[in-house]
Amino acid sequence: MILKAAPALAIAVLIGPILCGLGVTILPAFGYFPALGGNEFSLDPWRQLFATPGLLRSCLISLATGLVTTLLALAVVAGFVAGWSHTRMFRAIQHLVSPLLSVPHAAAAFGLAFLFMPSGWLVRLFSPWPSGFERPPDWLIIHDPLGIAMMAGLFAKELPFLMLVTLAAMPQANPRPGSMIATGLGYGRTAGFLFAVWPSIYPQIRLAVFAVIAYASSVVDVALILGPTNPAPLAVRLVSWMNDPDLTVRFKASAGAVLQLGITATCLLIWVAGEKLFSIIFARIRSSGRRFDKDQAVRIGFSVLMIATAGAVFAGLFILALWSFSGFWPFPKAFPDELTFNTWQRQLPGIGQPLTTTILVGIAATIFALALALGCLEREARTGRTGGNRALALIYIPLIVPQASFVFGLQLFFLSVGLHASLYALILVHLVFVLPYVFLSLSDPWRAWDTRYAQAARTLGASRNSVFWQIRAPMLLRPILVASAVGFAVSIGQYLPTLLVGAGRWPTITTEAVALASSGDRRVIGVYAFIQMLLPFIGFAAATLVPALLFMRRRDMRAGS
Amino acid sequence: MLRWIYSGLLTAVIFAVAGTFSPQSAFTEDLSDWKAVEQKAKGQTVYFNAWGGAQNINDYIAWVADELDKRHDITVVHVKLDDTANAVATVVAEKAAGTDEGGSIDLIWINGENFASMKRQNLLLSPGWAEKLPNWKYVDHESKPTIQTDFTIPVEGLESPWGMAKMVFFHDTARGIEMPDSFAQLVEWTKEHNGRFSYPAPPDFIGSSFLKQALSESVADPSVLLEPVDEATFSEVTAPLFDQLDAMHPNLWRGGRTFPKNKEALRRMLADNEIDIAFAFSPAEASNAIANKELPDSVRSFVFSGGTLGNTHFVAIPYNASASHGALVLANFLLSPEAQLRKQDPVIWGDPTVLAMEKLHADKRASFEALDLGIATLGPADLGPTLHEPHASWMTRIEEEWIRRYGVAN
Numbered sequence: 001m002i003l004k005a006a007p008a009l010a011i012a013v014l015i016g017p018i019l020c021g022l023g024v025t026i027l028p029a030f031g032y033f034p035a036l037g038g039n040e041f042s043l044d045p046w047r048q049l050f051a052t053p054g055l056l057r058s059c060l061i062s063l064a065t066g067l068v069t070t071l072l073a074l075a076v077v078a079g080f081v082a083g084w085s086h087t088r089m090f091r092a093i094q095h096l097v098s099p100l101l102s103v104p105h106a107a108a109a110f111g112l113a114f115l116f117m118p119s120g121w122l123v124r125l126f127s128p129w130p131s132g133f134e135r136p137p138d139w140l141i142i143h144d145p146l147g148i149a150m151m152a153g154l155f156a157k158e159l160p161f162l163m164l165v166t167l168a169a170m171p172q173a174n175p176r177p178g179s180m181i182a183t184g185l186g187y188g189r190t191a192g193f194l195f196a197v198w199p200s201i202y203p204q205i206r207l208a209v210f211a212v213i214a215y216a217s218s219v220v221d222v223a224l225i226l227g228p229t230n231p232a233p234l235a236v237r238l239v240s241w242m243n244d245p246d247l248t249v250r251f252k253a254s255a256g257a258v259l260q261l262g263i264t265a266t267c268l269l270i271w272v273a274g275e276k277l278f279s280i281i282f283a284r285i286r287s288s289g290r291r292f293d294k295d296q297a298v299r300i301g302f303s304v305l306m307i308a309t310a311g312a313v314f315a316g317l318f319i320l321a322l323w324s325f326s327g328f329w330p331f332p333k334a335f336p337d338e339l340t341f342n343t344w345q346r347q348l349p350g351i352g353q354p355l356t357t358t359i360l361v362g363i364a365a366t367i368f369a370l371a372l373a374l375g376c377l378e379r380e381a382r383t384g385r386t387g388g389n390r391a392l393a394l395i396y397i398p399l400i401v402p403q404a405s406f407v408f409g410l411q412l413f414f415l416s417v418g419l420h421a422s423l424y425a426l427i428l429v430h431l432v433f434v435l436p437y438v439f440l441s442l443s444d445p446w447r448a449w450d451t452r453y454a455q456a457a458r459t460l461g462a463s464r465n466s467v468f469w470q471i472r473a474p475m476l477l478r479p480i481l482v483a484s485a486v487g488f489a490v491s492i493g494q495y496l497p498t499l500l501v502g503a504g505r506w507p508t509i510t511t512e513a514v515a516l517a518s519s520g521d522r523r524v525i526g527v528y529a530f531i532q533m534l535l536p537f538i539g540f541a542a543a544t545l546v547p548a549l550l551f552m553r554r555r556d557m558r559a560g561s
Numbered sequence: 562m563l564r565w566i567y568s569g570l571l572t573a574v575i576f577a578v579a580g581t582f583s584p585q586s587a588f589t590e591d592l593s594d595w596k597a598v599e600q601k602a603k604g605q606t607v608y609f610n611a612w613g614g615a616q617n618i619n620d621y622i623a624w625v626a627d628e629l630d631k632r633h634d635i636t637v638v639h640v641k642l643d644d645t646a647n648a649v650a651t652v653v654a655e656k657a658a659g660t661d662e663g664g665s666i667d668l669i670w671i672n673g674e675n676f677a678s679m680k681r682q683n684l685l686l687s688p689g690w691a692e693k694l695p696n697w698k699y700v701d702h703e704s705k706p707t708i709q710t711d712f713t714i715p716v717e718g719l720e721s722p723w724g725m726a727k728m729v730f731f732h733d734t735a736r737g738i739e740m741p742d743s744f745a746q747l748v749e750w751t752k753e754h755n756g757r758f759s760y761p762a763p764p765d766f767i768g769s770s771f772l773k774q775a776l777s778e779s780v781a782d783p784s785v786l787l788e789p790v791d792e793a794t795f796s797e798v799t800a801p802l803f804d805q806l807d808a809m810h811p812n813l814w815r816g817g818r819t820f821p822k823n824k825e826a827l828r829r830m831l832a833d834n835e836i837d838i839a840f841a842f843s844p845a846e847a848s849n850a851i852a853n854k855e856l857p858d859s860v861r862s863f864v865f866s867g868g869t870l871g872n873t874h875f876v877a878i879p880y881n882a883s884a885s886h887g888a889l890v891l892a893n894f895l896l897s898p899e900a901q902l903r904k905q906d907p908v909i910w911g912d913p914t915v916l917a918m919e920k921l922h923a924d925k926r927a928s929f930e931a932l933d934l935g936i937a938t939l940g941p942a943d944l945g946p947t948l949h950e951p952h953a954s955w956m957t958r959i960e961e962e963w964i965r966r967y968g969v970a971n
Contacts, residue, residue, distance in 0.1 A: 033657075054969030119833035135834045138756040143819040229762060229819045230968045240764075244646065328854040331834045342854075346616055421665050499647065505608065505665065507641065512613075520825030521855060524616065 003382070006375025010435065011394055013372065017432050018397050021406030028254035038251060045255035052252070054231035059263055061147045061227075062234045066217025066267035069151045073158040074209060077166055080306050081201075082193035083299035085175060093303060094167065096310045098544065100160040102485075102536035103313065104493050106513065107529035109153045109225040111316020114323070114522065116149075117142045119331050121319045127332035136331055143229050150227035154219065156309050158212050162205065165441060168479050169204035172448035173197055190299060191292035204444035210268060211399045211440060217267045218260055218402040221495065234260050235402055239496075260402045317533065324526030343523040350512070351531065358508040358535065361423070361498075362491035365430035369438040369487050370480070376439070377446045378468055381454075398436045407497050414501055421505045429497045438487040445479035477550070481543035489536035509535065588686050588885065592693040595893075598886050599633060605887035606636040609876075610648040611670035613641020614825070617849060621910045624903070629894060635887045640666070645675050652684045652879045664881030667888040671720060672874045673712045677953045679877065680719055686878040686885060689718020694889070696896035697721075701917030706949075707873040708915060713787055713952040720875035721892040724904060724912040727944055728774055728869040730840040731831070731847040731937060735859035738837055743865050744778040747838075748805050751812035757837040759813050761827060762820035762968075763960040770842060772959050774870050776802050777948045786951035790958045799959065803966065810967065817967070832856050842870075844944060845911025848935025852908070862939050868946035873915060898925040907935035 027033055031042035049055065084090040100108070115121050119136035127133040142149050175197040182192030218235040227233055232240075238260055241253035323329070324343050326336030410429060419425040453475070454467045462470070473480065498511050513528035592598060607629075613619055619639065626637035642648055648669050655664045671679070679685050691697065700722060702708045708722045709715065732740055738754070741747040751758050761768030777783060779801040785794070810817035814836055821827050824841045828850055831839040841847075850856040876895060878888045894900055898921055901914040911934070918926050934940060 053965050057969065119830075119835055138815060138835075140815045140818055145818065224822075229822075242650070244764075328832075328857060330832065330857065346620075350619070500651075505638070505640065512641065520823065520829045521616075521853075522829070 003375055003379050006372055006379050007391070010372045010376050010439075011391075013428070013431055013435060014394055014398060017410050017429065018401060018406055021410040022401065025254050025257050025406055028251050029258045031251060033251070033254075037248075045251035048252040049255040049259065052237075055234075058231045058234045058237055059259070061231075062217050062260070062263050063267055063270075065147055065151055065154065065219070065223075065233060066213045066264065067270060069154040069158055069216045070209060070213045070271070072151075073155050073162050073212070076159060076302060076305050076309075077162045078194065078198060079190065079298065079302040081163075081166055081170075082198065083190040083295065083302050085170070085179070085193065089303060093306050093310070094163070097160045097163050097306060098540065099537055100157070100310055100313050101164050102489055102538075102540045103157070103317065103533045104489075104510065104529075104536070105154075105157050105219070106221040106225065106510075107320065107533050108157050108313050108316065109222045110525055110529055111313060111320045112153050112156065113142050113149075113225055113316075114319045115312060115316040121315070121334065124332050124334045133332060142226055145228050145230070147228045147233065150219075150223055150233070153222050153226045154216050156313050157222070158216065159306070159309055162208065162212065164482065165205045165208040166201060168441065168445055168482050169201050169448070172204060172445055173200040175201075186291045186293060188291060188293040188295035190295040190302075191290075195286050204448060207396075207440045207444070210271070210396065211437070213267050213271055214264050214399050217264045234263060238402070257402060257406075264402065317529070320522070320526040320529050322526075323522040324524075324530060326523060343527055347524065347527045351509070354507045354509050354512050355531070357506050358492060358510070361427055361430055361506070361508065362488045362535070364427045365434045365491045366438070366484050366487040368427070368431050369435040370484055372435060373439040373442050373483070374473075374480075377443060381446075381451075381472075382464060395436050395439050398432050399440075403433075403496050407500050410497070410501060421502060423506060426498065426502045426506050429501045430491045430494055433494060433497065434487040434490050437490045438483045441483040441486045442479055446476060449476060478543070478547045481546055482540075485536070485539035485543040488539040492532065492535050588688070588690070588880075590886070590889075592690060592889070595695050598889055602884070602886035602890045603634045605884035606638060607667045607884045607887040607891050608638050608640050608665060609668045609670075609888075609891065610640045610642055610645075610651075610666050612643070612645060613639065614643060617853075617910050621904060624909075625891070625894065625900065628900075629891060632894075633887075633890050635884075635890060637887075637891060645669065645671055649675050649679055649684070652679070652881070653682070655881055656682075656684065661881050663883045664879055665883070666879050667882040667884045668891055669877050669879065670723070670874065671877045672872060673950070674953055674956065676711050676716075676720055676875065676877065677714045679879075680714065684880055685719045686880050686882060687719060689716075690878070690889065691716070691718040691721035691875075691892070693718070694721060694893040694896060696893050699898060699916045699920045700896065701915060701920070704917070705873065705915065707871060707947075711873065711875065712950045712956075716875070720877035721896065722873050722915040723876050723895055724874050725871065725915055726842040726874060727844055727864075727871040727913070727947060728770060728840060728842055729844050729846065729862045729864055729939065729944070730838055731856075731860050731862045732838050733831065733857060733860050735857065736837060740838065740863055741865075743867055744775045744805070748809045751809050754837060755812050756814050756816070759815070759817075759821055759827070759830070759836055760840075761823050763963050765823050767824040767827070767840070767842060768820070769956050769960055770870055771840065772802075772963060773951055773956060774948070775805070776951065776955065776959060777870065778865075778867065779805060786955055787949065789952050789954045795958060799962065802959075803962070806963075806967075828855060831860075842872075843912060845907045845913075845935060845938050847937035848907050849911055851937055852935070858936065861937050864939065864943075864945040866945060868948045870950060871947035872950050898922075902928055902932075905929065906932055907938060911935065911938065913941075 024033075028038060029045055031038045031040065031044055080093070081090075084093070103111075113120070117123075117136075118139045118141060123131065123133065123136060131137075175193065178196035178200075179189070179193045182196040183189060185192075187195065219233075220235050220239055223233045223236045227236065231237065234256065238253060238256045241249050241256060244250075244253070322336070325339045325341065327338040327340050327342075329336035407429075414422075414425045414429075419428075449472060453471055457467050457471055458464075492508070492510060494508075495510050498506065498508050502508075502511075509528065509532050513525070513532055590598065609622065611618075611622060619641065622637075622639045626639065629635040629637050640648075648666055648671075651666060652664065669675075700708060702722075705725065707725075711720070730740070732738065739750075741750040747758070760771040763769040763772060776799065777786060780786060780798055781801070785791075785798055814821075814830070821830060824839070824846075827836070827839040828841070828846075830836045832850075832855055844862065847856060847860050847862050851858050851860060876892050878885055878892070882888055896915070898916060901916050902925065904910050904912045905914050914929070918929060921929070
């Protein structure tokens, strides 16, 4: 039976390429890579690495970014969901925030930069009156040494992601009765939800939180656009060493890649320790009996944070779009002198081919990932074996291992099996990154499904297959579609693997956007960011609309909407 | 769909074929029989790996691709790079995997450090072929020494010249600010115009070029720069440079606490009135930006009267190229008076030609002379003397030293 092979196949997809890639990363980190003249093992790469100026600071920035952005984004999501779920306001903000998930990180970061930089739109709006600025003020806002701008940019992007996974987990936590009882006992809305419902939501979204930590601690594109420059976070420096024309620097880069692995692991360990500490404090507060019933200010605070964040990203994207239609647009004018289609006319002819590749690879990788993930989960449901923590650790690997480190190895691997620069290799490498996200988004809602539905159906004579196709899959349609949309978005965002494994023969919207982003021309960036943002948006719109349409007359199937 | 099946099959065939040949075969084609080369090139697909960050250049390459398809039945695919080092890395990876034939890159747009690195590691098609191309006869290698010496490294025909580059500065004349005429004057200028100048952080190409310009002007004996760095005298030779940088940095944009990423960022900062001086390595940069509505039409170019850095950029063929014949035909076409004329046209690209005017036919020469270079472009006579690029090792050491001193905030 095919189902039997699903877990093994999934593991092969996840682990095979990564082991090859990692091997080719770790060997040169210890001096061994004959093609570059490293014929014996040594610790020289590590000595070179630790002699790099500002290395400690780069590591600390990476570490802090991973932890701070995740903590803030999670706190705001928890606070907002607790304070506002099942209100009209909640639905309004949910609809405001959800589309942001489909905005690629780079586009959002560019938008925020265009908005907040000293020559950006906000300053223009208030110049020359009332600010008095004839020229942009010489303020160090973007690229600040502490990385606050970068953390803010990541926060704005992780917020909708955590919001969406929380929403997907909500129906299984069945929040209504719990929070109603808590409110009935005199607890404030926020505290009641956090005490009664949050503990059954968090375990479901924990894996997604870990992915956010790993991502934020090793991000490259956002760090390039908003992050500190001297020194840059570790991952950015790593990629620049990887690209150094002096190829002996690759040894140091490989050692750095192993260090990045360690930084990300440290972030996760600190987080897990923090979870323990937090649950002790949380239990204390909960058993103190305080009701926190005057939470109006806190509730308003959280909703303002949500609206402000979403508003800033939208305003940034609007500015990006405006730039794509502008002629010369000098400071301090708040609007361009002339609007023109020139930029679009120049860019459109070149877009067809990359667009086709992007969509094709995204859909193929998502379909394979979905089939594998569903196969594994269904197999697990039928055998009752969850595969335990070891299987989970495998799923984590593509999310934890920084891309920059093992993709170079992957390129060598594909070369040696003759798949270099082929569409199959490209889909496979996308699958490596898409599968974990699909699996992570899907597994918790899937496992939290009430199996008594299946028992009832089996008692009525339904086969296992018809339970799957007619009951479980339709009931879990929303998480399935959300997982697919996430997978598609992940595929669209892939830059480094597409560039290296596709050998430039399969340009996508993202590789073209990053190549053109180096032109610094805001109008061209605007065009590509717009298309980059549109594609995943279509995916998420489908994930929202399809269940809404299908279940229009079946209220209980619409849980969580 | 057919295309993917085709490319899959092609890959399989290439690898099957590659397996049956002995690796590392030297290139033995006789280029004097050019017709035969063109014959073998027919039907080939040439993957041209070239930086893809500028629309005008991408458009020019698209025109080249059309012409090669029409004239020689060669398909040219522009693989747009954001960093040429990625292409070098690909060839390294292919060599490591034993792909000595059927590599994924046929032609690379290259010079300087990347060329030095590929030459050192024998990653280029050899023996030298560039001087045997039919159109080499037009090339001005006599009065443009950088065509045969790329950043002090002998070219030896391993790459074919494509265009010339020279450092030019530009500013907005509408602001009515007096411009400096040397690096030393620039340092003084920043004292009066606080926060109105910056340069891209090395190892960005333009940022490093600015440092080399400053080094060339501040060093006591310029001849030491033509030799590799001597560690014993490095700090003595560079002391004047770093003293002046130390003096200048607090007066830079953002107090020298962060630096722009590249020349495009610099241009954007000039347009936004964040700074007063920008610079680039292409004389037509400012005119192009004006035509593209990225800069106001009051912007003009200038150079230092004591000279600015200049060099040549090239195309090279990796040793394991799949379509080396097609790549040769493409390299030869890029040198043709027609392609060079179009490239120098500022409406198209504005990149100065590598050809010698006196070697061309009278009508072609007239066409070159008739080009309107654009309102902000200095003509060949106004570009001033050319300072030689220092030996590539200087760039590496200066970058390291810069990062050690300024790359880490306190």
